[in-house]
Amino acid sequence: MTRLRHLALTAFISLSALAAPARAEEPAAAPAAPPPAGAEALPPAGAEALPGGARERWEKLSPEQQQALRDRLKAFQALQPEQQAELKGKLQRLRELPPERREEILRHFEAFQRLPDRERRMLLEKFERFRELAPEQKARVRAAMKEILQAGPRDRARYLENLRRWRDMSPEERDAARQRFRDRRNR
Secondary structure (H helix, E strand, O other): OOHHHHHHHHHHHHHHHOOHHHHHHHHHHOOOOOOOOOOOOOOOOOHHHOOOOHHHHHHHOOHHHHHHHHHHHHHHHOOOHHHHHHHHHHHHHHHHOOHHHHHHHHHHHHHHHHOOHHHHHHHHHHHHHHHOOOHHHHHHHHHHHHHHHHOOHHHHHHHHHHHHHHHHOOHHHHHHHHHHHHHHHOO
16 A cells, blocks of 8 residues: 555545534535525625634635535535534544644545545545454554554565565465464464
């Protein structure tokens, strides 16, 4: 897995846990329905009650960006109350992170978005399989990834070569390799 792919996976994992709600909830200040013709430049209803700077940010958006936010608001409002509450909680956790961590998450998300569709789909599928793992298996995967990321270039290259060889093996060859590993471990 290339460094960019790893960053993308890390970004997706982080964002799926934290940042997705930001996109769903951010337009809360925008009206639920598109404005009447000619009213695109007007601030949304209730804009005077927005937290500091929100109205100014709204006014700086293009009409297309404002409409995109309205659409996101509609999608958010269509969710079940439990889903809305879950997303709001995740958004709150994101906002409570140190600025450096939020910036890192954003960089990873942007790197993920730049990947070709095929690679993004592949990462999403792998992430879904990861989510289905038992907690102790997830912990082992996280520990292994942390170890790989902290390893020097030579060790990381050796790991990637071993991974490539593993992927090239047939299922029977993998079973045999697993058995040899178990035998060595039990000696």
